[in-house]
Amino acid sequence: MTKPILILGGGPAGLAAAHSLATVGKKCVIVEKEDKLGGAPILSGYAKLVPTGEWAKDAIGGMVARVTDNAHVGIETGATVTSFDGNPGDFTAELSNGSKIEAEAAILCSGFTHFDSVNKPEWGFGTYEDVVTTTQVEQMISSGNGVRCPSDGRKPERVAILLCVGSRDRQIGREWCSKICCTVSSNLAMEIREELPDCHVYIYYMDIRTFGLYETKYYWRSQEEFKVKYIKARIAEVTSDGDKLIVKGEDTLVKRPITIPFDMVVHAIGMDPNVDNPTLAQTFGIDLEENGFVDVANRYGAMGETSRPGVFVAGAATGPETIDDSIAQGHGTAMAVLSSLKDFSKSA
Ligand SMILES: Cc1cc2nc3c(=O)[nH]c(=O)nc-3n(C[C@H](O)[C@H](O)[C@H](O)COP(=O)(O)OP(=O)(O)OC[C@H]3O[C@@H](n4cnc5c(N)ncnc54)[C@H](O)[C@@H]3O)c2cc1C
Ligand code: SF4
Secondary structure, eight states, rough: OOOEEEOOOOOOHHHHHHHHHHHTTTTEEEESSSSSSSHHHHHOOOOBBBTOOOHHHHHHHHHHHHHHHHTEEEEEEEEOOOEEEEEEEEEEEEEESSSSEEEEEEOOOOOEEEEGGGGSSOOOOSSSEEEEEEEEHHEEEHTOOOSTTTOOOOSEEEEEEEEEESBBGGGBBBBBBOOOHHHHHHHHHHHHHHHHHTTTEEEEESSSOOTTHHHHHHHHHEETTTOEEEEEEEEEEEEOSSSEEEEEEEEETEEEEEEEESSSSEEEEEEEEEHHHHHHHHHHHHOOOOOOOSSSSSSSSSSTTTTSSTTTOOOGGSSSSSHHHHHHHHHHHHHHHHHHHHHHHOOO
């Protein structure tokens, strides 16, 4: 009897990989460290997704439902892999919950870690209650409670969204662009204006990277239809005058200092490598790339190969990725795993 494929992580990439494998009758086991599946969109309570506008709980919840109760998909939640030994076609994984899985191959779909804004203290997070992150605003919207200032529950009249928090910042060792936060921020700005039409929303940016088709749908629409204001600026600090939050910086278009008061400041946080990656690299015997994401060994031959034969990777584990690209990688890597197994069995 053939052994299953081990999938580490039950986010969009892992759910897609499991669905593809199950569809062609190949057994797999998802090992997820949290107590439920869905990855960042579910665990962090995202609201309406870019680009479809569907609620995360419906869109990703549907992907979870598709693999749950599927006879071809085993699910181990609240567990991770502690050792992974053997060769392609014949691996043994030990799990933190004491169980053992024999597997033909593994796909690492272990995703990313949200940037922790306390690592950017001069921008006020952790000091002022009304300095929040994009994930917190997503949660305010998805919970149905609406966008409110955490300090006293009032409706904000002026909101600033600061882009590139924890991305494109050499000073704190994060040079990469997190790819989706410009678009997510334009989307959130429109959602805030929709809920609070009297609230003024400003986006502070270095460059706007609403890539591809998102330029019209988010960047231009947010300005033309929703009157969101964009300021090209270098931000120095976020302070408080005791009443309002004060964002100080330089308008880099007119090259003048600007100081503007707000009720709420939102950090558009980036995507860090998964904090577990150094441990995962050791457990699975794979290489990480220079920033700490999982290194992809083969870009054009087979999807998602890592430095170790039989161990594959998909989604935001490889670097900042959107949900749809993570899903595409999950499906594509499942196919690469299946074709690699044919190669292994031929050479065995
Ligand atoms: C604020 C914010 C909003 C976003 N909104 C959007 C959006 O609207 N549209 C969009 O396209 N993208 C969005 N993104 C990006 C989106 O979050 C990612 O594209 C997506 O989550 C990547 O899916 P994934 O499955 O690769 O990883 P993840 O979603 O990170 O899932 C990884 C899974 O692996 C598990 N895991 C991690 N380590 C281990 C381990 N050691 N053992 C076992 N399990 C483990 C995790 O618990 C998690 O369940 C947003 C990102 C941010 C920061
Ligand atoms: S997507 Fe936009 S906000 Fe995010 S890191 Fe890139 S430029 Fe900055």
